Amino acid sequence: MLKKLDDNVKDQNSNNMPFPRGKKPISSKIPKLNTKGLENQDGPQTKRSSSSPQGAPKKRTAFVDITNAISQCFLAPQFIADDVKPAHKIELCNPIKKDPIKKLQKKASVLAKNDGTLKKSAVVSLEEQLQELKNVELPVEKPVEPCSKASLPPHLLPPQIPPEFDIDSEHLSDSTHAPEYAKDIFDYLKSREEKFVLHDYMANQTNLNRNMRAILVDWLVEVQENFELNHETLYLAVKMTDHYLAVTQAKRDSLQLIGSTAMLIASKFEERAPPCVDDFLYICDDAYKRSQLITMEISILQALKFDINIPVPYRFLRRYAKCVNAGMDTLTLARFICELSLLEMEFVPVRASLLASACLLIALVTKDLGGWSACLQFHSGYNGEDLAPVVRKLHHMLSSPPDSKLAIIRSKYAHEVFFEVALIPTVNLQKLEGFLK
Template sequence: MPFTRGKKPTTSKIPKLGAKSAEKQVKRSSSPPHGAPRKRTAFIDITNAVSQCFLTPQFDGDEEVVRPAHKIELSNPIKKDLLKKVQKKTSVAVKNDANPKKSASVSSENKTEEVQNGASLVEKPEEPISRPSLPPHLLPPTVPPEFDIDSDPSNDCTHTPEYAKEIFDYLKNREEKYVLHDYMESQTSLNGTMRAILVDWLVEVQENFELNHETLYLAVKITDHYLDQHQASRESLQLIGSTAMLLACKFEERLPPCVDDFLYVCDDAYKRSQLIAMEMNIMQGLNFDLNIPIAYRFLRRYAKSACLQFHSGYSAKDLRPVVRHLHRMLSAAPDAKLATVRSKYSHKVFFEVALIPTVSLEKLEKFLEKETSQK
């Protein structure tokens, strides 16, 4: 698969914002023309009703006249409740001046009501609300203390130990929906070697873009599930892989690379319209469901556990066929075309696991027999 090092120079055609216009802007006058109604401006006259509610007493000779305020100052924002109280006090004050006897009776009634309300609050304390207990099937699963690997918050700042086991049980149940078969038998133009070269190239893309490991694993899963349902040609295999990586980036990454970056790593072998069309085909083929369980999530969880049988649900006997298959794959002669994966896991970040010699089959079988007998 072609992969060109370096970055392609790009020129921006986006016009700059904030450029000054050649025409002079005429400032609109705030005062209305002669005879026209005055318009309400933002944050000064909020509504007609509010502007009329602020009444200020003014004196015209010896008579007191109540006139609306001319301007509302909003340097300190006033809450709605406070506005209602001010309006109520102003209206009550005007009525009290007209009828002092009635205002005295109203004030006495208000005081008696406040006293009664205060007495009722004292006499009737709030009772604690009793919450109904949850049914057994809704209670979280109980984890024995010796098997607890989620309570330590130092592993992840976003860790939720109370939901961790339920989350992974849910992912394990979803795996049954995404069981892959050997689809290469139905692919007339592809074979296993071509898929291996594509995966090795996806690893190189993941390293160059510095993507998460979950993104790489999800991209490979998306590619496999699409090829399991659709026929593909040899020329479109890289397009399928790069589009799958783009979808995985949108699902996993906080800042995913753009479409032009994936066209660039494909050495401009495809057009933008082809990649977008393939993206639509993959999404429709997966029924717009990208939440595919990947092995890397389980690996991160099980790597810190010494009680794999409790958390995984598998015994040593269940793992024997998978261990033998992995040993046979690792013992095979390395392929010169697949150097990226071996180079990646030869790094110190991954503890140089690719440089560790593979154990012999006899030693592996003794270990498996020992583990099976202990269980």
């Protein structure tokens, strides 16, 4: 039987389980499926040992070596007649690629060998032809001159960046930063936000509520930490979960399946070595079958029309922090605020670039590093007044007493690795208001 989630989200006893890839166990707060009460569709299901999960499925060759098979077939004795012998050796060549000099040389040698009475004049004639070919001067190709900026259409011209706002020229020698295209890339991501604007869909979910979603996101943060995945993977998984729930009615017992499948898809998109299906079945305590997870993966991709390149706040946050040369402690504080916002349903409709800007502004004011500078306004497209509504909501979130049931993010950023930014007192609202005008 499935464990029910009350609307008030009562405490659930979490089962500590060994975790193969991370450093500490995951205590899932999402309801688990009891396999005894399920109809066994995929045959008997066995529990993994507590030492480690099953590895990836065994690889098998998809195609046999048909080349060897065909060769053996044609070289078999029953296919070769005793009295059949190859009459001629056929050579295929491309006459276009034939060197004319070598061709004439070969012709001269053949004539001299087979015909002992070859006239001297014919040999001289061939030698003269060879000499003429050698003296032929090939036309020299002129280098292609690059097109001037005046001849390019407007949409192909590079963006005009004032020197005081240029944050990419220092990385011109480093191709990994793509300095020539960085501004265009983030302008493109910002334009794509229009396609992925969400609304508060929870009113249409009859079997779910905000607390259930918050518990799921809190569990996904723990999965990301234990798997040591990129932060972009976490943000993308939450985004895909929200987009799927916005168009599909979901049940309580499938919420963890939706979240873990979204994390699997995000890992395939963002990670170099994503966890396999068995890893995600293991972290769900084998509450779901492989066929269920694969079916959910197909369902999510079809609901999103296979367009999973969703702009996430974390990408914009790193870009905007570069505009003010923010230190790692300041960026980590902004990341902490941004990650906390994933738990709150009211930030689901907020654009990723706007949310990242508001989180960075609070971090800058907290660290006494000034407000929203002209460089930030140029690269983000927002001014202080645009950020004011989101900044006030974020400040209210930080000032509210923390929920003991959703403590993963705060405990994560209270570690010294993250500069203990979760322990920093929240900045005064009046001080924030002074930078919003």
